Amino acid sequence: MSISTGPLEALPAQEGPGWQERFDVKWLVVGVCVLFVVFLAAVPLLFLLWQSFFTPQTSTKAAEFTLQNYVTAYGSWETLKLFFTSVQFAIGTSIFSFTLGTFLAWLNERTNTPFKSLFFALSIIPLIIPGILFTVAWILLGSPKIGLVNLLLQSWFNTDYVFFNVYSLWGMIWVDGLHYSPMAFLLMTAAFRSMDPSLEESAMMSGASMFQIVTRITLKLVMPAIFATVLILFVRSIESFEVPALLGLPVGIQVFTSSIYQAIHEYPSQIGLASAYAVTLLLITTFGVYYQSKLSNQGSKYSTMTGKGFRPRAIDLGPWRWVAAAFCICYFLLIVAMPFLVLLWSSFQKFYSVPSMAALQNLTLDPYRFVLSYPTLIKSVVNSLLLSLGSATIIMLVTSVICWIVIKTKTPGRWLLDNIASLPMVFPGLVLGLSIMIFYLNFDIGIYGTIWIMFIAYITRFLPYGLRYNTTTMLQIHKELEESAAMSGASWFTMFYRIILPLMKPGLVAGWIYIVIVSIRELSTSILLYSPGTEVVSIVIWELWENGQYVELSALGVMFILALFCLVLVAQAIGRKFGVKEE
Amino acid sequence: MLSVKALFTEYPNDRGQIVKAAQDVTFEVPDGKLFTLLGPSGCGKTTTLRSIAGLEKPKSGEIALGHRVVYSSAGNIFIAPNKRSFGMVFQSYAIWPHMNVFQNAAFPLEVGAKKYSKKEIQDKVMRVLTAVDLGHLADREATKLSGGQQQRLALARALVMEPSLLLLDEPLSNLDAKLRERMRFELKRLQRELQVTTIYVTHDQSEALALSHEIAVMSEGRIMQIGSPRDIYERPRNKFVADFVGTTNFLEATIASVETQPGRYMVESPIGRLAASSADVLRSGDKVVLSLRPEDVELAEHAYTGPNTFQGIVDAKVFLGEYMDYQVKVGDRTLLAKAHPSLRTPIGEKVYVRINADKCVAIPEPSAT
Numbered sequence: 001m002s003i004s005t006g007p008l009e010a011l012p013a014q015e016g017p018g019w020q021e022r023f024d025v026k027w028l029v030v031g032v033c034v035l036f037v038v039f040l041a042a043v044p045l046l047f048l049l050w051q052s053f054f055t056p057q058t059s060t061k062a063a064e065f066t067l068q069n070y071v072t073a074y075g076s077w078e079t080l081k082l083f084f085t086s087v088q089f090a091i092g093t094s095i096f097s098f099t100l101g102t103f104l105a106w107l108n109e110r111t112n113t114p115f116k117s118l119f120f121a122l123s124i125i126p127l128i129i130p131g132i133l134f135t136v137a138w139i140l141l142g143s144p145k146i147g148l149v150n151l152l153l154q155s156w157f158n159t160d161y162v163f164f165n166v167y168s169l170w171g172m173i174w175v176d177g178l179h180y181s182p183m184a185f186l187l188m189t190a191a192f193r194s195m196d197p198s199l200e201e202s203a204m205m206s207g208a209s210m211f212q213i214v215t216r217i218t219l220k221l222v223m224p225a226i227f228a229t230v231l232i233l234f235v236r237s238i239e240s241f242e243v244p245a246l247l248g249l250p251v252g253i254q255v256f257t258s259s260i261y262q263a264i265h266e267y268p269s270q271i272g273l274a275s276a277y278a279v280t281l282l283l284i285t286t287f288g289v290y291y292q293s294k295l296s297n298q299g300s301k302y303s304t305m306t307g308k309g310f311r312p313r314a315i316d317l318g319p320w321r322w323v324a325a326a327f328c329i330c331y332f333l334l335i336v337a338m339p340f341l342v343l344l345w346s347s348f349q350k351f352y353s354v355p356s357m358a359a360l361q362n363l364t365l366d367p368y369r370f371v372l373s374y375p376t377l378i379k380s381v382v383n384s385l386l387l388s389l390g391s392a393t394i395i396m397l398v399t400s401v402i403c404w405i406v407i408k409t410k411t412p413g414r415w416l417l418d419n420i421a422s423l424p425m426v427f428p429g430l431v432l433g434l435s436i437m438i439f440y441l442n443f444d445i446g447i448y449g450t451i452w453i454m455f456i457a458y459i460t461r462f463l464p465y466g467l468r469y470n471t472t473t474m475l476q477i478h479k480e481l482e483e484s485a486a487m488s489g490a491s492w493f494t495m496f497y498r499i500i501l502p503l504m505k506p507g508l509v510a511g512w513i514y515i516v517i518v519s520i521r522e523l524s525t526s527i528l529l530y531s532p533g534t535e536v537v538s539i540v541i542w543e544l545w546e547n548g549q550y551v552e553l554s555a556l557g558v559m560f561i562l563a564l565f566c567l568v569l570v571a572q573a574i575g576r577k578f579g580v581k582e583e
Numbered sequence: 584m585l586s587v588k589a590l591f592t593e594y595p596n597d598r599g600q601i602v603k604a605a606q607d608v609t610f611e612v613p614d615g616k617l618f619t620l621l622g623p624s625g626c627g628k629t630t631t632l633r634s635i636a637g638l639e640k641p642k643s644g645e646i647a648l649g650h651r652v653v654y655s656s657a658g659n660i661f662i663a664p665n666k667r668s669f670g671m672v673f674q675s676y677a678i679w680p681h682m683n684v685f686q687n688a689a690f691p692l693e694v695g696a697k698k699y700s701k702k703e704i705q706d707k708v709m710r711v712l713t714a715v716d717l718g719h720l721a722d723r724e725a726t727k728l729s730g731g732q733q734q735r736l737a738l739a740r741a742l743v744m745e746p747s748l749l750l751l752d753e754p755l756s757n758l759d760a761k762l763r764e765r766m767r768f769e770l771k772r773l774q775r776e777l778q779v780t781t782i783y784v785t786h787d788q789s790e791a792l793a794l795s796h797e798i799a800v801m802s803e804g805r806i807m808q809i810g811s812p813r814d815i816y817e818r819p820r821n822k823f824v825a826d827f828v829g830t831t832n833f834l835e836a837t838i839a840s841v842e843t844q845p846g847r848y849m850v851e852s853p854i855g856r857l858a859a860s861s862a863d864v865l866r867s868g869d870k871v872v873l874s875l876r877p878e879d880v881e882l883a884e885h886a887y888t889g890p891n892t893f894q895g896i897v898d899a900k901v902f903l904g905e906y907m908d909y910q911v912k913v914g915d916r917t918l919l920a921k922a923h924p925s926l927r928t929p930i931g932e933k934v935y936v937r938i939n940a941d942k943c944v945a946i947p948e949p950s951a952t
Contacts, residue, residue: 480677483638484737486664487671489695489744495665498694502681 026492033401034417040460041423044435048282051438052275066272073276083280086238086255089172089248093237096177098230101184104331108185109192110218111315113324118332119185124572125336126182128564130521131242132541133557137339138175139246140346140550142166148342151354167251176243178335180233187232191225192218210315228295235288239281239428241524246545256281257430257524264434264528271438278431286426340561347554367555374552376535376543383451384520384536391458392515395466396508403470404500408479418467425464429524432461437528449531457525462515469514473507513571517564585612585635585748585780590644592630593804604630605641606804612797615778617771621791622801623827629752631801632784636671636750637664648748648780668695670741670779671750674757676733678725684736685721688712691744707743714773715739731762738770742777749774749781755790767793788828792816800824816876818862822946825874832880832918834873836945838865848945854913857891858940863947871945879942880920882909883935884928891943893936897928911936 052069073079107113141148144162153163165171195218208216219226244258254262256277263274317324346352348363371377399421405411406418424432436457440448447453481503485495501508523538530539537560544553590608593601605627612618620628633639634654635646643656648669653662670691679687688708692699699707712718715735720728728736734754741749754770755763771794774781785791791798792812799809800823808820819825822833836852836859846860852873859873886892895913902924909920911934918936928934 478675478677480673480675481679483636483664484671484673484677484740485679485690485694486638487636487667487669487750488691488740489665489668490690491665491694494694498690499679503679505681 026496029401029493029496030405033398034405036398037402037417037421037463040456040463041420044432044439044460045282045423045427047439047442048275048278048431048435051271052279054272069272069276072273073280082254082256082259082277085169085253086281089169089176089244089255090234090238092169092173093176093180093240094230094233096173097180097184097233097237098188098226100177100181100331101186101229102188102226104181104185104328105188105192106214106218107324107328109189111317111321111324113317113321113328115325115328118328124565124568126179127517127568128561129179129336129339130523130538130541130560130564131179131240132246132523132538132545133343133561134179134339135175135242135246136541136545136550136553136557137343138166138178140342140352141338142171142175146352146354148354167247169248169253172243172247172253175247176237176240179243180236180240181331181335183236184229184233187229188222188225191222191229195221224295228292231288231292231295235285235292235426238288239285239430239524241428241430241527257428260430260434261527271434274434275438278428278434281428282426282431285428289426340558343554343557343561345554346551347558349551352550367551368559370549370552371556371559374540374556376540377556379533380535380537380540383454383534384538387451387455387458387536388516388519390455391462391519392466392512394459395463395515396470396512399463399466399470399511400474400501400504400508401496402467403474404496407471407474408482421467422464424460424462427461429461429522430528433457433525433528436460436525449534451534454526454529454534454536457529458519458522461522461525462519465515465518466511469507469511470504473504477503509574510571513567513574517567517571520567521560521564584614585618585648585782586646587611587631587635588645588647590631590634590641590646592627592634592639592641603627603804605634605644608644608801608804608806610799610806610809612780612782614780616796617774617781617783617794619783619785619791619795619798620801621785621788621798621828623786625803626801627804628784628786628801630804632750632752632782635748635782636669637662637667665694666696668744668746669748669750670744670746672734672737672741672752672754674753676737676754676757678728678733678736680726682725683721684712684717684723684725684728687725687736688739688743691740695744697744708739711739711743712736714742715769730758731766734758734766735769738773742779746779749779751781751783753785754783756785756787763790770794792828800827802827817942818944819874819946820862821949822872822874825944825946830877830919832873832875832877834875834916835948836871836873838867838869838871838945840867841865847940850945853916854893854918857893857938857943859943859945860941861945861947863945865945865947870948872948874944874946875918875938876942877908877919877921879939880911880918881937881939882911882920882922882926882928883937884926884933886935887937889937891938891940893938895934895936897930897932897934900928900930909934 053065053067104119108116108119140146142150142164144150144165144167147164147166149164150162154160166175238255239257241257241261244253244255245261247253248255249258249262260274260277260281263270263277345355347367348365349359350362350364350366353359353362402417402421406414411417427435436453437448440453447456477500482495482499485499490498520536521538522536523542526536526539527542530536535543537556541553541556541560544550544556588609590605592605593603596602602625608627608631610618620631622628630639634641634644637653640661641654641656644654645652645657646654652658652660653667654660679690682690685708688711689704692704692707709718709721712721715738717732717735717739720732725733725736734757737754751770755766758766767790774794783791783794792815795812797809798812798815800807800815802823808815808824810818815824815828819828819831825831826833834852834854836850839849839851839856841848842858846862848859848861848865850857850859850871850873859871861871865871881887886894893913895911895918898910898912898917900910901908905924907922907924907926909922909926909928911918911920913936920936
């Protein structure tokens with residue numbers, strides 16, 4: 001092993017008599033990628049911190065150091081309330097989604113509940129129903145005045161009582177919790193799967209009852225995974241924007257994300273104040289993500305991957321399995337069928353009205369005509385496609401080089417590079433948008449207000465996803481595959497282009513598609529960065545909502561969901577094709 | 584001729600401890616010979632090979648092939664592995680799964696400094712594939728090959744650019760036992776035919792003995808002994824070599840007298856007084872260890888005449904088909920002996936032991952010398 005001299009020198013070290021000998025395209029590619037990542041991930045953070053301590057720069061007055069932002073932000077009971085509400089909301093959401101997701105995961109992995117195939121749908125739902133559409137759908141279902149659930153129950157019981165009010169803290173927890181439950185389901189399913197079934201079977205052979213097995217063996221073994229899952233759900237819910245903005249703001253329930261949004265949209269906009277809030281939010285998410293990753297590492301100590309691949313004997317629930325099945329069907333209705341159907345219904349109406357025989361007569365395609373001729377629609381679709389395809393491509397290529405440095409070389413400081421590239425993970429979308437906005441307001445290089453600023457934001461935001469996909473594949477590529485290329489006389493660039501990249505293809509394609517899907521629905525970062533002409537599809541949905549054009553929104557939403565559904569199907573087909581070839 | 588001089592490498596492992604990977608490793612390999620680095624895992628043999636390849640950069644030393652210095656700490660020279668044009672076969676074969684057989688073998692010709700025409704590449708690749716008996720599989724997906732075929736493809740790829748040096752990193756260790764023995768002959772035939780200078784790394788002593796012109800036995804980063812296979816086996820210079828290469832009986836002993844025949848000594852051992860030989864110059868009273876191969880411990884049911892004969896009792900025996908392992912108690916020591924299966928002395932019965940003085944090697948104890 002060589003002890004390297006430069007901070008970014010990589011094995012196999014290259015040292016020759018002259019500099020021409022030493023120079024290699026490798027250093028150019030590696031250098032550009034490293035600078036790119038550091039610039040994207042670290043710079044906005046520094047500017048956010050800087051801004052939170054300064055007054056806004058105006059044409060007449062330069063920015064001055066101040067603590068006023070923090071005094072305003074933290075000098076009032078309002079903020080304490082804000083903090084309390086945010087945490088309450090996040091804890092409520094994470095516990096609700098965790099409980100729901102874990103129970104479903106357990107039913108699916110460990111019991112003989114019928115209709116298990118419904119669960120496969122769960123893995124794609126979070127991808128195809130964007131947060132904003134899910135929230136809007138639940139407003140149509142659960143608002144006190146027009147909500148279908150209320151109206152239905154009221155007509156059944158012949159009363160005016162409001163059964164369900166989505167505009168409340170509990171309503172927010174309900175909607176966001178439902179939205180994140182598939183994520184909890186997927187994480188806990190993975191945890192259950194990585195557990196050696198013989199550990200449970202030996203408890204059974206020792207004479208333990210089902211309850212004892214669950215509480216004393218199963219739960220104990222998945223404990224690290226439980227904590228890690230709850231933490232990540234907490235982080236996701238404290239940084240979620242759609243639900244607090246659509247459900248909380250109208251009734252004055254404020255959390256950090258909605259306060260940041262409001263502070264910027266006030267006139268004059270209070271960027272300093274927003275930054276002070278953002279710094280707090282960032283501290284919370286950083287803490288959460290840090291401990292989550294620590295726990296996940298610890299978890300691998302617990303998980304007992306045997307690789308034998310046999311499924312544990314399913315616990316026989318007896319007649320209770322029909323109750324479990326009913327529970328699953330209810331859940332499926334709540335999370336997919338009802339939200340989608342209510343959007344579908346409303347998309348065929350001239351004006352939003354509750355389903356009835358009368359309304360059935362008035363079905364119309366007008367909303368679709370309206371949306372398709374909506375002036376910014378074509379532009380926004382083009383923007384969304386350009387942004388998601390472009391950022392996915394760049395992210396996958398850059399992170400493949402970053403992963404190579406981190407995994408395949410002994411470069412000192414490579415862990416730092418890995419951490420910097422993962423840094424955007426802790427940024428709530430809104431905070432990232434804010435940081436990038438501040439940075440390009442202060443450094444006017446002419447991209448503020450153009451599509452390029454959104455491009456940079458998208459690349460930054462989804463960089464960690466690319467890193468994760470590429471890391472998984474890179475770890476599977478045996479070191480000797482590239483060493484044998486070197487021994488064959490290939491230069492670094494040839495080796496990377498002809499050996500590494502082709503071998504990474506499955507991961508590259510999977511990660512690319514995933515980033516395309518998540519970035520095409522992106523809202524919380526775009527909402528601070530878009531200007532007329534650079535709207536994306538989710539922004540158009542947001543605008544329709546602000547204008548109160550619910551039926552048109554529903555029409556666009558239905559088309560959007562169907563398009564995402566097709567995209568996910570294609571992705572899965574491709575994933576299967578490439579997945580098989582893995583050694 | 585490959586010459587490796589005073590190669591020294593150490594690096595911190597994951598726990599921060601210093602691993603002494605190569606300590607003053609020096610050897611020379613004449614052109615066309617097969618030289619084996621033999622030793623247990625962690626002995627530094629792979630580090631040495633990878634340093635020759637250029638995949639690792641040693642701390643100090645010099646590596647030269649003929650007049651071409653590829654690494655020299657004094658001259659501050661380090662030629663990158665892709666500029667050395669050495670062929671290498673990796674332990675995992677490192678067959679690129681996204682290319683077919685032909686593409687794998689053609690890769691070195693396509694990417695190297697020397698440019699070849701399409702026709703030349705076609706000819707050279709087919710010639711080398713035919714040589715390793717893969718000519719008919721040129722269009723096959725590399726992943727569809729069996730273990731032995733992958734191994735031959737890796738060899739073809741290493742040979743296609745007609746390297747001045749061939750490096751083999753445990754190339755047979757991933758094959759099953761039967762195939763390994765067949766490939767051993769294949770490899771030997773090919774190397775002898777092509778006359779390519781070869782460095783072979785293995786932990787399998789029978790492989791080393793079967794293939795090599797010369798063997799270097801390594802332990803803890805140092806070369807313990809260099810010699811021909813017969814030298815290494817029959818005349819181990821220290822306890823480690825005797826123990827690692829083959830099976831042996833060790834007996835602590837003291838030199839009683841120096842015989843007139845050169846290299847012959849009388850020694851006092853726990854099983855009695857006997858004649859032994861040594862390549863070292865020893866004096867009366869020196870402490871030594873006797874190394875005695877089981878196949879050189881002759882057993883019989885009738886008494887032998889002459890020197891170096893002892894009487895023992897059969898303690899245990901194992902039937903292994905082509906031969907039998909006997910544990911014979913002589914005095915208070917147990918000797919392992921290999922005998923023909925026709926010997927059927929029951930356990931607990933008397934048996935006679937004869938030891939050939941030429942095959943009884945006295946190794947000086949480090950503490951005594």
